[in-house]
Amino acid sequence: MSPYRPEEDFLAPPVSLTLEPTAPEPGQTVTLTAQLTNTTRILLHGTVLYLSVAGGGQASSIGRLAPGASVTRTWRTRLSDDAEGVLPFIAHAIFDVHENGSDCTRTTSSLRLPYQSLAGAFDNAGIASDNDVTAADIDGSGSSLSAEALASAGLTPGAPVTYDGTTFTWPDTEPGDPDNVVSAGQTVRLAGTGGRLAFLGTSTWGAGKGPGKVVYADGTEQDFSVEVPDWYGAYASAAVVLPYRNTPSGRDDNPVSLFTFGVDLADKELRSVVLPKVGDGLGSGGPALHIFAMTVA
Known part of the structure; x- marks a missing residue:
């Protein structure tokens, strides 16, 4: 094989990653399988292949990998009992291309597990205090709900509101802490029965x-849809109208609104809800639906 020239560029060799079972549950043991193929024209030295999930991982020493050769490594690991949300699975290889240089390649896939609660899915901070207006950003432009305005309406941390x-x-x-989920198709566990979600x-x-x-406990599913007005303004249909909002430059004395919405339920035990898919999240160039609370009544 011809020697490596330091000034020469080449595409990093590909590494693939599979997961078995493909849709595991929390607490279940999974097997990660990675394959690294040397598609370059040079010999790779000191090759190490890492497999990881949710912050834990395993490294396998491969050593020399000739052009055209492939190597496969597997790793069995148990997901935690409280695993939830998006879990990244990563295969990452590093290798020496000559005595003074190294390179790497990686691939990542994600597993989406149900959240155990709505609070576990919170991914946006939408509430800021009036003396720290930049602590939250509900709309992607630095605006937020005022903690003080919410408190005047009875919406204090952990308070029941009807x-x-x-x-x-x-x-x-x-x-400033995450207090709502930007609704984009996340799955959240539910339990019990009721007439309305x-x-x-x-x-x-x-x-x-x-x-x-x-999704009901018997496996049946019930589709629904929502349409929630934009927050800016005072609406007769609103559950709460706040007299102002916070912006990066301070208080904006225009009202903003919160709304209730939902779906009537069948008289059956519940398993989970797939939150409404409204765009691809905050900052995606379209509307974003923020859910602060959820209940089965």
């Missing part, structure tokens, strides 16, 4: 429209 006969628990969070939230950058799904 609208249209339905009682919600306001997020038990401090200003209700949400408390609002939308930014336009009305939040999208489909969701309720």
Whole structure:
């Protein structure tokens, strides 16, 4: 084989990654399998292949890998009992290309597990105090709900609040901490029975429209859809109207609104809900639906 020239560019060799089973549950043992193929024209030295999931991993020493050769490594690991949300699975290889240089290649796939609670899915800080207006960003441009304005309406951390006969628990969070989920198709565990699944939230950058799904314990599914108005303004249909919002430059004395919405349920035990798919999240160029609370009533 011809020697490596330091000034020569080449494509990093590919590494693939598979997971078995493909849809595991929390607490289940999974097997990661990675294959590294040397598609370059040079001999790789000191090759090490890493497999990892959720912060833990295993390294395998491979050593020399000739051009055209492939190597496969597997790793069995147990997911934690409380695993939830997006878990990244990574295969990462490093290798020497000559005595004074090294390179690497990697691939990543993600497993989406149900969240154990709505609070576990919180991924946006939408509430800031009036003396620290930059601590939160509900709309991608630095605006936020005022903690003080919310408190004047009874929406303090962990407080029960009732609208249209339905009682919600306001997020038990401090200003600047994640306090809502940007609804984008996440799955959240549910339990119990009831006549209605209700949400408390609002939308930014336009009305939040999208489909969701309720999954019952018997495996049946119920589709639903929502349409939640934009937060900016005072609406007769709103559950809460706040007199102002915070912006990066300070208080904006225009009202903003929160809304209740939901779906009527069948008289069956619940398993989970797939939150409405409204765009691809905050900052995706379209409306974002923010859910602060959820209850089965």
